[in-house]
Amino acid sequence: MSRIQAAPDEAQGNLTDRLLAELPAEAVLTDPDVTAAYANDMASFCEAGTPAVVVLPRTVEQVQHVMRVATELRVPVVPQGARTGLSGAANASEGCIVLSLVRMDRILEINPVDRIAVVEPGVINATLSRAVNEHGLYYPPDPSSWEMCTIGGNIGTASGGLCCVKYGVTAEYVLGLDVVLADGRLMSTGRRTAKGVAGYDLTRLFVGSEGSLGIVVRAVLALKPQPPQQLVLAAEFGSAAAACDAVCRIMAGGHVPSLLELMDRTTVKAVNDLANMGLPETTEALLLCAFDTHDPAADLAAVGALCETAGATQVVPADDAAESELLLQARRLCLVALEAVKGTTMIDDVCVPRSRLGELLEGVERIAEKYRLTIGVCAHAGDGNTHPTVCFDAQDADESRRARESFDEIMALGLELGGTITGEHGVGILKKEWLARELGPVGVEMQRAVKAAFDPLGLLNPGKLF
Amino acid sequence: MSRIQAAPDEAQGNLTDRLLAELPAEAVLTDPDVTAAYANDMASFCEAGTPAVVVLPRTVEQVQHVMRVATELRVPVVPQGARTGLSGAANASEGCIVLSLVRMDRILEINPVDRIAVVEPGVINATLSRAVNEHGLYYPPDPSSWEMCTIGGNIGTASGGLCCVKYGVTAEYVLGLDVVLADGRLMSTGRRTAKGVAGYDLTRLFVGSEGSLGIVVRAVLALKPQPPQQLVLAAEFGSAAAACDAVCRIMAGGHVPSLLELMDRTTVKAVNDLANMGLPETTEALLLCAFDTHDPAADLAAVGALCETAGATQVVPADDAAESELLLQARRLCLVALEAVKGTTMIDDVCVPRSRLGELLEGVERIAEKYRLTIGVCAHAGDGNTHPTVCFDAQDADESRRARESFDEIMALGLELGGTITGEHGVGILKKEWLARELGPVGVEMQRAVKAAFDPLGLLNPGKLF
Incomplete structure (x- = not known):
């Protein structure tokens, strides 16, 4: 292309x-x-x-x-x-x-008064996270790949993670950028101040642009004070619908969890098979909820009660940080565990209004049956951001075809429910046609016009996005 | 132009x-x-x-x-x-x-599960704020003009307010837009989901674009759960430098106040003169700090101790909501009070890294002396966003000239200190030359290229920004 x-x-x-x-x-x-x-x-x-x-x-x-x-x-x-x-x-x-x-991997500055870090794009997410921790600061975005992925890549795809339900995605933390334009000129965008509205927000335009507008060579990132250690609760449900109902009750109830994740039965089983985690396999859906407030036990008690109202069959708050970390480890293993099921996966990234989460999960189950496939769902449920993960054998041509079709059908369902085809993984090549469907012809035309304004020769990451 | x-x-x-x-x-x-x-x-x-x-x-x-x-x-x-x-x-x-x-002033939807509101651009900020309060929700952006200004105007200028130190500016709350383009076509940007990275972030490009890229006709806004009532503390300082030192200690100490405002002596006196508020006129700088946490008194005690370490001459926490509201009223009167000093004001909006706040205030004092003018400073100190307000008699040509020169010199100082010419008021006509200075030639060229992509005939709000 x-x-x-x-x-x-x-x-x-x-x-x-x-x-x-x-x-x-x-x-x-x-x-x-x-x-x-x-x-x-x-x-x-x-x-x-x-x-x-x-x-x-x-x-x-x-x-x-x-x-x-x-x-x-x-x-x-x-x-x-x-x-x-x-x-x-x-x-x-x-x-x-x-x-x-x-190789441009230097942390150039960490400033606790201004609560910013200045970094080169090659800095590993986990390296930055640990470095700012030492100053009592917190860089929230935590994609699953945080031990490997770079801040530049995070900026390119506006990466999310487990923290987003409280702390938002990478975009929220990028204050300013140095960008090398297609013709080699250097441009600075944004600021190193807490606020600033001088001209169009080109910083945010670059975040999530997948390297198609310019090369990010330096970033000023906003930091938060390090919150208290979070405490996690696990709640089991007899149906995905009940778990989604609990999510709606928690969010409508004004709670601000630091994490609100869902694993369906398929995913729970896959994680147990991979890592022998001892998760409850009788559950149809496992909800993990955490708070990093001053009194997380009290917040978890309130949320636990809401889960029970929604029909939770069991509610188990972690006793301490170690137990909490074990539950998070199980969550972080989801995608790897699902990959082990059939050797290959296609990971959807559909995000719907959280009030429609139940409908999405029900639809995914229907699609899995229709295509005779295993589709496990783990989700950043508090954000309505789901990762229905199609498990298939890449050597099996027919199964591969069905996998791709089911993957697409899940995106169609997401759009039907008022959602987006990508909550945090980006468009790349995989979802190009779907981006056009989501944006419509006028939207695509204006996106292309912006691309042409920055890259008139079409040299930067051609064939991606649209 | x-x-x-x-x-x-x-x-x-x-x-x-x-x-x-x-x-x-x-x-x-x-x-x-x-x-x-x-x-x-x-x-x-x-x-x-x-x-x-x-x-x-x-x-x-x-x-x-x-x-x-x-x-x-x-x-x-x-x-x-x-x-x-x-x-x-x-x-x-x-x-x-x-x-x-x-006249497009309808609130179309308020959804407590999805924590969003859908509004037309003519909705008054205060109307929306009160409407969402009734659902236990909170729309944070609160510019001083919130009883009059519209959400469309807030989006146009990416308005801030008193809440920003904790809750950020309008931009943080705009999830999606319907925009009428220059040629009359309708385009939807963004989403109504919590997350989404489908294509370039045109939503954020429109926020703060001052009506120069398209006409916002509908907005999907993110809401927060309504926080507890905030409690305010007032701290008096013998110098602006000491007050700024306190601000740095508070922010470096990991505190998350819901408000952190500064009024200098000139401003305190102007407010007393206007409204007989009984503020302490012996102070060189008055700091207001608030928390809307579960235990604001405890947070204020910690911050009060930091103020004393920084040299506060008096620290007075409000006893209750009524006393807190009185202090906020004083703060909200600042600009009107300063206008009463000489009949006319020019309000700077310079935002610097908060670690440079002391240098900015010192410089403003020097500039006031140099131009023989009264310049009162009120500031969203926690954000480093200051409003040095030049008071002058518009009938006096010489004083008016000096006012304009001092206004510009303050912006130059802000840029020198690593800041921006505008934290929340925008560029408009008033700061066009200064925008060019802040962005540099490459930045301006790319801003113009974006403008041309959306408005090739130059019909939308011509002569603004650049």
Whole structure:
């Protein structure tokens, strides 16, 4: 789908030479056996081309050089972080420059008075989280891949995580950016102040733009004070509908949990099979709720009562941090556990108004039956953000086809229920047609107009989003 | 500065006729005595032209008709809410259509489970706030003008208020928009779900765009559960520097006040003069801090101790809600009180990293001396967002000149300190040159490119921002 043709051999030599003019040799990889490893992220079913070259700059100036060369030679550029994305947004296009930001990994500043951190894009999420913890601060966004994924990648996809129901997604924490534009010029957006409304909010435009508008080379991030350790409650339900009813009661009741997650029976069983966690397999849906308030036990007691009103068959608050952590570990294992079921998964990311969560889960069950597939659901239930995960054998052509069809049907259902096709994983290649369906023709036209304003030659991550 | 010439008389007749084709007569005002009232917002020193016509649509379709006529006849359109803005962003340009959204004032939905409200742009901020309160919900953004200003205007300028130190600005509460584009087409952005990353975040691009990209005709707003009543503490300091030191200690100490405001001696005196509030005039700086937590008295005690460490001469926690409300009333009177000093004010809106707040206040004092002017400072201190307010006699040409110069010098100082020229009031006409200075040439070029993508004919609020 790239608008740019792959460079022939001679052009490739020219490209490499031009890159090496201002990049050290160790930052320019051309060995096909090596560059092949940079071809794709973690999404299934997404085309990936062969990169002409992989560059690993360490400075802003080097990134500017790469973009100037790309513009001069009209070579597409695919920016990459840790390639833990789930939508193919970091997949190479044929003959592209893969621009990996992983070596720009310095934390430049942590300021407890201003409650900000200034970082390069290659900093690992967990590294930043731990570094700010030492200052009594908290960087909330915590995607499941937080031990591997980079802040630059998080910004590219506006990543979420378990914390969002209270703390929101990555977008909420990006105050300002330094961005290298398609032509190599450097632009600063936003601010390092708590507030600011000087001109259009280009910072937020870049967050979630999947590397298609410019290359983020520095970010000013907002931090929160570190909250008290959270305490978790587990509630078992006889039906997914009852669990969703509990979610609605909790949120309508004015509670502000720091986590409100749901695992369906399939997911609970998969986690037990993988890790022998001893989760209750008789449950149809397991709800995990946590508070990081001054008195989490009191908050959990109130929520536990609401769960019982909604029909919970058992409500078990954790006694302490260790028990809480065990429950969170079970939750974090969901996707890996579901992958073990049949070897391959397609992970939907449909987000619906939480009042429609029950309808979505019911629909997913219907779709699983229709396509004779195992579809496990784990969900950031408090946000209405579900990950129906289609388990299939990639060697089985018919099952693979059914998997893709069911995956799409779940997105259609999400849109029907007033939701979005992606709550936090992004569009990439995997959901391009679905983005067009969600936005409609006028929306797509304006999105393309914005893209053209920043990248008139269409060099930045072509073929992604739309 | 408008790129569009004023319509001559004949064209004016044509314009009115075309508008009346799909608008009722009562929605189209042409009497110059009536339309004159729509020429400007509340900013001083800002040029304002004479509108050709004022339209007051009640439906989305009528707004679409207005934009189609404007595009057809190449007439500029200036969208307006309640005209309480402070930067001239709603000022008429010569021969324009003023598009007032005040009659589109319906609250379409309040949903406690999804914690959202859906509103038309003309809803008054206070009306919405009270309506959601009845459902146990809270719409935080509370600009001083909240009893008059509209949600559409708040979205246009990304308004802040007293709550921002804990709850952020309007931008944080806008999930999705319906927007009429320059050519009259309708576009939906964003979502009604808690999360969503489907494509570029055009919603946030429109927030703070001062009506220059499209006409917001509907908004999906996020709501919070209503917090407990806040309790306020007042602390007196012997110097502004000591008060700013207290602010830094409070924020570095991990506290999350629901309000953290500063009034300097000039402002305290002005409020006493206006309303006989009995505030302590011996203080050099008065700090107000509030908590809306479960135990605000405990939080205030901790903050009071920090104030004393920073040198507070007196720390007085309010006993109850009534006393707290009295202190907030004093704070809300600041700008009106300062206006009474010399008849006219220019209100700066400089926001600096809170660690630089002391330097800013010191600099403002120096600037006041240099220009022989009274400049009172009230500030959303917890955000570093200050409103140095230059008091002057508009009849005195020399004083007016000095006022404008000092106003500008304060912005220069804000930029020097790593801040922004506008924390919450916007750019409008008043700060156009300063926006260019803050953004730099590349930033301005990209802002203009975005503007051109949405409004290629330059019809929407021309001459504002840049």
